[in-house]
Amino acid sequence: MGVNRRKFLMGTAAAAASGVVGGRLGTASSGAAPVPDIKLPTIFHSPEMTAYVDDLPVPSVITSSPSQPIEIVARTTSSRFHRDQPKVPTMAYNDESYLGPTIEAHVGEQTTVHYRSELGKHIFAADLDTSLHGVAERYRDEPVTSMHLHGGATPPEFDGNPERLMLPHHGTALFEFPNRQEAGHLWYHDHAMAITRANVYAGLAGMYFLRDDHDTGTPQNPLGLPAGEYEIPLILQEKIFRPDGHQSLRSTPVVPQGMWEGGAVGDRGLVNGKVWPKMTVARGLYRFRLINAASFSVWNLFFSNRMRFWVIGNEGGLLNAPVATRSFQAAPGERFDLLVDFGSLAPGETVDLCNDLAPPFQAAILGEVAMPRFCRFIAGADRGHRGGVPHRLRGGPGQPNRIPAVATPQRVRRVSVSQPYALRVPPAIMSLNNLRYSDPQIEKPRAGTTERWDIINITPDPHPVHLHLVMFRVLGRRPLRTVEYQAAHPQPPLGTRWAPDPSDFYAGPMRGPAAWEAGWKDTVHATGGHVTSIVVRFPTADELGFDPDAIFSSDPTQSWTRPSLGQEADRPAPSAHHNHAGATPAHGMVTKDLQGYVWHCHILDHEDHDMMLRYRVVP
Numbered sequence: 001m002g003v004n005r006r007k008f009l010m011g012t013a014a015a016a017a018s019g020v021v022g023g024r025l026g027t028a029s030s031g032a033a034p035v036p037d038i039k040l041p042t043i044f045h046s047p048e049m050t051a052y053v054d055d056l057p058v059p060s061v062i063t064s065s066p067s068q069p070i071e072i073v074a075r076t077t078s079s080r081f082h083r084d085q086p087k088v089p090t091m092a093y094n095d096e097s098y099l100g101p102t103i104e105a106h107v108g109e110q111t112t113v114h115y116r117s118e119l120g121k122h123i124f125a126a127d128l129d130t131s132l133h134g135v136a137e138r139y140r141d142e143p144v145t146s147m148h149l150h151g152g153a154t155p156p157e158f159d160g161n162p163e164r165l166m167l168p169h170h171g172t173a174l175f176e177f178p179n180r181q182e183a184g185h186l187w188y189h190d191h192a193m194a195i196t197r198a199n200v201y202a203g204l205a206g207m208y209f210l211r212d213d214h215d216t217g218t219p220q221n222p223l224g225l226p227a228g229e230y231e232i233p234l235i236l237q238e239k240i241f242r243p244d245g246h247q248s249l250r251s252t253p254v255v256p257q258g259m260w261e262g263g264a265v266g267d268r269g270l271v272n273g274k275v276w277p278k279m280t281v282a283r284g285l286y287r288f289r290l291i292n293a294a295s296f297s298v299w300n301l302f303f304s305n306r307m308r309f310w311v312i313g314n315e316g317g318l319l320n321a322p323v324a325t326r327s328f329q330a331a332p333g334e335r336f337d338l339l340v341d342f343g344s345l346a347p348g349e350t351v352d353l354c355n356d357l358a359p360p361f362q363a364a365i366l367g368e369v370a371m372p373r374f375c376r377f378i379a380g381a382d383r384g385h386r387g388g389v390p391h392r393l394r395g396g397p398g399q400p401n402r403i404p405a406v407a408t409p410q411r412v413r414r415v416s417v418s419q420p421y422a423l424r425v426p427p428a429i430m431s432l433n434n435l436r437y438s439d440p441q442i443e444k445p446r447a448g449t450t451e452r453w454d455i456i457n458i459t460p461d462p463h464p465v466h467l468h469l470v471m472f473r474v475l476g477r478r479p480l481r482t483v484e485y486q487a488a489h490p491q492p493p494l495g496t497r498w499a500p501d502p503s504d505f506y507a508g509p510m511r512g513p514a515a516w517e518a519g520w521k522d523t524v525h526a527t528g529g530h531v532t533s534i535v536v537r538f539p540t541a542d543e544l545g546f547d548p549d550a551i552f553s554s555d556p557t558q559s560w561t562r563p564s565l566g567q568e569a570d571r572p573a574p575s576a577h578h579n580h581a582g583a584t585p586a587h588g589m590v591t592k593d594l595q596g597y598v599w600h601c602h603i604l605d606h607e608d609h610d611m612m613l614r615y616r617v618v619p
Contacts, residue, residue, distance in 0.1 A: 012283065018414075040367035043252050046241040046268050049082045049275055052376040056279040057272045059096060059206065059233060062104035069112040070317070072100070074145050074168075074190075074204060076120040079557040080276040081268075085245040089123040091202035092319075098273040100206025102233055103188070107140070107212040113175040115556075117168040119143045124198045129260040132194040132609050133437055142167050144192045145199060146556070149208060150333065150466070151186035151315050151522045151579040153176050153544060157552035161594055162193040163182065166556045173556035180545055181471075182400070182520065183212040184317040185289055185335040197263075197295050197604035201249060203273075205293055207233045214400050215318065222398030226287040226339070226385040228467070232343050234290040234353075238266025238297055238331075239373050252366055253602040262430070263296035263605040265359045267370040271375045278376045280441035281342045287312075295604040297371065298462050298525065300357035307351065310389055313337030316471040316520025318393040320402050323515040331464035331525040333602030336516070339389055347377035352376045360528070362462045373535040379498055403519060406473045406535050411451035413443065415463070416499040417457040417526060417601070417611070430601065430611035434491060434498035441497045442596070443615040444606025447540040447548065452533055456502050456547070458482045460528040464604065468597040469548060471520040472536035474513035481505045482529050502531050519559075523602055538617045548597070548617040555591040587609060 039045050062070055072093055079090040079098035093100030105111045122128065125140035144167055148160025157164070158175045166173055186208040190199035213218050219227045240248040250257060251264030268275045292299060303309070303326075310322035315335045317512040322339060330336060345351065354373045358364065421428040435441060445451055452475065455465055480502055489500035510533070517525075526532040543549045599614030 003181050005374065011093040012153040013194070031305050032100070038285040042254065042366045043264070043368060044240050044242070044248055044250060046239070047243055047245065049084060049268065051276040051321070051373065053083050053181060054274045054276040054277045056232075056277040056375060057274060057557045059099060059235075059272060060094075060101040062101045062103050064103060064109070064111040066109040066112075066170065069114050070103065072113050072115045072147065074115075074117040074119050074147075076118075076123065076166055077203075079203070079273060080246075081239075081241070081245075081270065081273065085241070088244075088246045090247070091119065091123065091199065091204050093204065093206055096206075097457070098203045099235060100188070100204070102209060104209045104211060104217060105177070107179055107181070107183055107210060108135070109179055111177040111179060113147075113177070115147050115166070115173045115175055115520070116171065117143075117145050119145070119168045121197065123202050123247070124249045128198060129258060129609075132260060135194045138295050140320050141196060143199065144195070145204065146191045146193070147173075147175065147188060148191035149175075149177055149186060149188050151184060151208075152179075152473075153181045153469060154178070155546040156548060156550055156595070160191040161554070162191050162196070162477070162598060163592075163594055164552075164556050165192055165555050165589065167587050167589065171557040178545055179210055181210070182317040183210050183215045183317055184520070185291075185313065185337060186210055187291055187293070187335065194608045197608055198249060200293070200604055201239075201247065201295055205235070205526060207235065207289065207291070209289065212400070214398065223318075223393060224387045224390055226387070228273060230282070230285065230385045231287040231289065232279075234271055234288050234375075235293050236290065236299070236374055238294045238443050239268050239270055239275075240264070240266050241268060252299075254366070259337050260609050261605060265297050265363055266294070266371055269374040271353075276375060278378060280378045280380045282382040283343050283345055283347070283379050284341070284382075284384025284386050286340050286342065286385070288340055290330070290338055291335045291336070292332050296332065297359060298326055298329060298331045298357055298464070299355040300329050302354055303340075304352040306352050309341070311336055311516035312339055312393055314517060314519035315522045318400065319516075319519045320394045321392045322389055323601065325516055328514070328516045329525065331462060331523065331602070332604070333464050333466050333522075333523040334525065337352065341389070342379055342384070345387075345573075347379055347381045348416055349379045351370050362461075362582070366584075389552075406475060407450045407537060409450050409535055412452045412454060413445070413457060414454045414499040414501065417455060417459060417463050418491065418498075419459055426454055429494070429609055430606040431494065432494060432600070432613045434494060434613055434615060436495065436610045437612050439495055439613075442613060443599075444618045445538045445615070447538055447617050447619055450537040452535050454502070455526045455532045455534070457497055457526045457528055457530055457532065458486060462528055463526045463611070464523050464602040465526050465532075466523040466598065467536065467599045468614075470536050470538060471522050472524070472534045474521060474524055475533040475534045475535050476510040476512045477527050477530045478510040479507040480529055481507045488532045507533070541619075549595060549619065551593050551595050553591055554594050557588075558591075
């Protein structure tokens with residue numbers, strides 16, 4: 001929730017309490033949330049669009065080969081998001097009109113990417129806030145990018161560090177993804193400092209499926225999972241459109257254009273780049289690889305007939321066994337592997353993918369409500385994949401090893417999530433540990449150690465927290481008496497690390513993770529007013545095959561680091577000016593040495609200002 005808006009919200013709270021603010025009131029249909037009925041001037045509204053008239057598109061696929069580099073190019077393009085709307089400017093990777101192709105890679109086989117940017121003027125040029133960390137005026141005409149493989153155990157120079165920025169038409173950057181990790185559901189997206197939301201919202205995101213000999217992605221896979229036409233990526237987003245059909249990065253007139261806003265609920269649901277699409281499905285089993293690729297909202301996802309389906313995996317791979325459910329919550333950045341059986345539907349019968357989770361209170365005051373629908377599935381005549389839902393996914397013949405019990409941590413690390421205020425513009429920022437990104441007090445876990453991170457969220461809002469490099473397990477969540485906690489430990493001025501021990505202020509026992517989030521994860525929904533605990537092991541250089549604490553240049557066209565342990569450098573060392581911070585290469589950007597990774601909130605506006613910190617895995 002944007003802090004510029006919060007000042008305004010105090011004056012509108014009375015209206016909200018009287019019931020005037022509802023934004024979109026009406027009756028529910030097909031099990032979905034209320035349909036828009038009343039429009040308030042405090043938020044922008046998309047033009048009317050008919051639901052379920054466009055077919056669900058499926059991104060193209062690039063299959064990675066260890067002998068052949070992949071080319072990924074960021075381009076300015078155009079896309080039609082809805083049948084009745086015009087083509088409008090977008091960003092995309094490669095030949096897609098919006099988003100990017102799905103990359104399929106194999107465990108243990110390196111994926112090499114040659115990346116370049118051919119972007120023109122930023123499609124949200126007027127919305128970029130140059131008061132934020134490092135955002136230059138030139139970025140309006142020359143948008144910087146930084147491609148990140150989200151979920152990848154990747155050498156730091158190839159991780160998409162937010163300060164390792166690529167200008168358009170300034171060479172090619174090398175990325176090497178070792179894929180020395182379990183099969184899983186990764187994704188790649190832009191990660192440029194303080195304009196990540198603008199770049200991802202414009203379209204710079206795509207899927208990355210990491211396969212192995214068990215989960216091959218072919219019809220003959222040993223697990224018996226649906227494959228081919230029965231395995232479908234679902235990239236879920238929310239948007240607001242301007243009256244002319246263009247995408248709107250803004251959600252409210254309360255915040256002037258060109259100022260950071262803080263995120264907002266969209267009023268149009270998108271799947272794979274289409275507003276409320278439809279898909280004809282065979283009456284059998286499907287595997288949906290679903291991601292919440294939104295900038296802001298947490299969703300409670302279910303089917304309109306409340307039918308049962310199964311969650312079979314998280315970001316880091318398959319669960320031990322399918323988890324039957326009728327709904328689950330997905331926060332921005334989280335991925336879920338689903339099995340859905342349409343076998344009980346009659347030909348022509350429809351079922352919708354819906355959401356009914358209300359937005360945070362401050363967003364509701366402005367009139368924002370749950371965006372109720374995403375897409376419709378229409379049962380066809382074909383029977384489709386008739387293999388049943390597996391009883392187990394790990395630990396049997398032809399299956400990967402079971403996920404072990406959560407490891408015992410060797411130390412506890414407390415970190416905080418807050419929204420400190422001060423006399424400045426904007427009046428508050430989003431913060432981890434009461435710090436700004438540039439502050440020097442960073443976390444330094446030791447390689448080879450297992451830690452419990454207690455994420456102390458004193459805000460009422462959800463914050464999905466993502467750690468680069470590692471996968472972790474969710475231990476649980478415990479309610480916190482936040483007012484008493486803050487009264488006993490007053491928060492110091494911004495810039496002083498603050499994450500006091502919450503042990504004396506718990507409001508109840510720890511609640512373990514939901515069954516559908518019990519696998520390996522890289523993003524956790526840190527619930528408002530709770531302490532969310534995760535257990536994470538930080539790998540060694542020998543385990544990774546590279547040094548996670550290597551020093552590297554912020555110039556992405558200089559793909560060189562110190563060699564991995566026991567190996568010779570296989571690329572030339574950078575020229576002399578890249579060995580010193582503050583040098584200026586030909587493209588005119590100041591370069592410096594970088595080290596380590598980042599962890600951040602995956603509400604992208606929050607990440608941009610300033611809910612992101614550096615961290616290092618030290619020897």
